[in-house]
Amino acid sequence: MSISHESPLSQAESTELENDxxxxxxxxxxxxxxxxxxxxLNNILKHxxxxxxxxxxxxxxxxxxxxxLDSVGxxxxxxxxxxxxxxxxxxGIYGAIIGTVLMMLIVIPVTTILGVSTAIxxxxxxxxxxxxxxxxxxxxxxxxxxxxxxxxxxxxxFGRLMNLGSSILAGGLTMSLLVLPIVVxxxxxxxxxxxxxxxxxxxxxxxxxxxxxxxxxLPVAIPGILTGTILAISRAIGETAPLVVLGIPTLIMxxxxxxxxxxxxxPIQIYYWTLDSxxxxxxxxxxxxxxxxxxxxxxxxxxxxxxxxxxxxQRF
Numbered sequence: 001m002s003i004s005h006e007s008p009l010s011q012a013e014s015t016e017l018e019n020d021x022x023x024x025x026x027x028x029x030x031x032x033x034x035x036x037x038x039x040x041l042n043n044i045l046k047h048x049x050x051x052x053x054x055x056x057x058x059x060x061x062x063x064x065x066x067x068x069l070d071s072v073g074x075x076x077x078x079x080x081x082x083x084x085x086x087x088x089x090x091x092g093i094y095g096a097i098i099g100t101v102l103m104m105l106i107v108i109p110v111t112t113i114l115g116v117s118t119a120i121x122x123x124x125x126x127x128x129x130x131x132x133x134x135x136x137x138x139x140x141x142x143x144x145x146x147x148x149x150x151x152x153x154x155x156x157x158f159g160r161l162m163n164l165g166s167s168i169l170a171g172g173l174t175m176s177l178l179v180l181p182i183v184v185x186x187x188x189x190x191x192x193x194x195x196x197x198x199x200x201x202x203x204x205x206x207x208x209x210x211x212x213x214x215x216x217x218l219p220v221a222i223p224g225i226l227t228g229t230i231l232a233i234s235r236a237i238g239e240t241a242p243l244v245v246l247g248i249p250t251l252i253m254x255x256x257x258x259x260x261x262x263x264x265x266x267p268i269q270i271y272y273w274t275l276d277s278x279x280x281x282x283x284x285x286x287x288x289x290x291x292x293x294x295x296x297x298x299x300x301x302x303x304x305x306x307x308x309x310x311x312x313x314q315r316f
Contacts, residue, residue: 070288079289083255084269088282093290095255099168099263100237100297102256106172107179107236112229114176115183116218119225122184123191124213136188143181150178151245159246166247169259174242179232186228190221219312226309230302237298240267266294 082092118139126132154174164170194217202212218225248268256263270287277284 067288067291070285071292074285075289075292079286080293084264088280088286091286093266093269093293096264096266096269096290097293097297099256100265100294102168102259102263103172103175103265104233104237104301106169106259107175108229108233110173110176111179111183111232111236115180115229115232116187116225118184119187119191120213120218123188124209124217139181139184143185147178147239147241148245150174151242153177154242155246164260166249166262167260168256168263171243171246171248171263171265172259174246175236175239178239178242179236182232182235183225183228186231187221187225190224190228191217193224194220222312223309226305226312230305230309233301233305234298237301238267238294240271243268244271266290266297270294 079092080097081094082090083095084093085091122132122135126135151174154170154177158164158170158173159166162170164173198216198220199212202216207215243265248264249262254261270290273283273287273290277287
């Protein structure tokens with residue numbers, strides 16, 4: 001019984017087969033001209049963006065330098081510890097500082113609790129659907145609504161309907177509504193960024209939904225949540241329009257002692273002193289000194305929030 005063996009391909013046949021395979025492969029043409037144009041465009045845009053950054057820093061530096069120069073000789077202990085006065089050399093901002101701090105003591109907890117709670121519900125508990133999508137779209141749209149609209153809302157609901165007038169509580173709740181969408185959106189993005197395998201591992205260990213959110217999701221998402229909270233606080237402490245609509249006075253002699261007292265804040269004082277500088281140039285110096293104080297308070301509040309955020313970033 002004979003066994004037939006197939007003869008191997010000759011060298012010429014194998015070479016021809018390799019050439020056919022190479023000819024069937026897709027051919028990539030290198031367009032050196034197009035690559036050169038992209039490199040040039042990239043370099044141009046890089047210089048444009050660098051110039052924009054440097055220009056913005058220069059404008060900010062000039063502004064801070066001018067404000068600091070105008071505040072020389074006016075920012076002292078007497079200015080910080082005195083009350084408002086119609087005489088520029090006797091005027092102080094002690095009442096405005098107290099009003100600003102008390103208002104932020106309302107804004108920070110209200111905004112954080114409501115914003116984070118809303119984000120947790122929308123991301124962890126709410127069913128995904130048209131209603132969920134509609135709520136998310138409306139929350140995102142609220143972040144771009146002009147601040148005057150929130151002032152009208154605060155005047156209607158808190159000032160008149162709840163009969164709070166122009167008190168610290170009314171101002172704090174109005175500002176909370178203004179910055180609440182920022183916190184909600186930031187908290188949602190931070191919660192979405194938590195890897196799913198952490199939730200699955202928690203469920204595998206026998207934890208329920210709330211335990212997983214409280215022990216696993218929130219600790220990992222806190223740095224992102226605090227970033228949004230810092231941005232919200234920075235906006236709230238510098239807003240003027242909602243408080244003007246709410247009827248916050250500019251000249252008030254009484255130091256507020258409770259959240260139901262009338263008050264004024266540093267941005268309101270800066271706004272009106274800037275307007276009054278047309279009548280008396282000294283008011284421009286008072287406004288510059290108040291701007292420095294406002295920046296210091298904002299810097300201190302943000303520093304505390306950043307320290308807390310960095311602490312959680314190191315832990316998780």
